Amino acid sequence: MSNWSVYLSGEIHTDWREQIREGVEKLGMPVSFSAPVTNHSASDDCGAHILGHEDNKFWYDNKGAKVNAIRTRTLIEKSDIVVVRFGDQYKQWNAAFDAGYAAALGKSLIVLHDPSLTHPLKEIDGAALAVAETSAQVVDILRYVIRGELER
Template sequence: MNLHIFLAGEIHSDWRTELKEKAAHLPITFTSPMENHERSDQIGEEILGKQADSIQKDEAASRINNLRTSLLLKKADLVISLFGESYKQWNTAMDASAAIEMGKPLILIRPRELHHPLKELSSKASVTVETVSQAIQILSYIYDKE
């Protein structure tokens, strides 16, 4: 059984690379939001042409990025959403909430220090862990026969 997993979360650290390396022994296909931040910000103008101002530029890029994310979330069997301590997490919260609304199983990774601000989201996730390694243990358990 090959699982399709969408990796939601900030794009500034290498957490996805760590997770993929640790899960390399499992039959999993990973997708994620656009990880090239510059391209994500520019995609509206790349496709639709120069926008009138920075707000319209952001709106055009957001619509295209939201379409991409929505399609990939719908195809996912499972979503893993990581909240770190260093970056604003609005997109992560939006993607995790969308996964919950779609009925997708969700593994929420967040440090203990973020328990309080994420308590409502955590209570709706399938499971909440504190580390990438714990998420990998869950993925491995899915494939365990005994």
């Protein structure tokens, strides 16, 4: 069985990525994971740190966004499946962009969020092939699509 590439995008304040990784590892499934840089300050500061400081916040953020986009675009393009997690603590505009980019590329998209976010995320949910509420559901989806097995 070939290795599946799964990109894990979205909120960085909970351990949802680890839950999915651990669940997949426990099942011994052939999956490799990738993700954006989840160190918030590194992600925010990478452009100015590498390419030179900017006094204007717009250009400071612009440099960082473009450097991060090199990683994000490359990994989404190489992925088989993109999982995008929306948390309720912050607005994740970058996660929404990743979901749209994945959908535009025709990637298999799984969206993960609490039911309270169903209305604000209705367009993103509409583009997804599955909308999950828990990391365990994402693991079950991966088990099914990779092995054709349902949990017993």
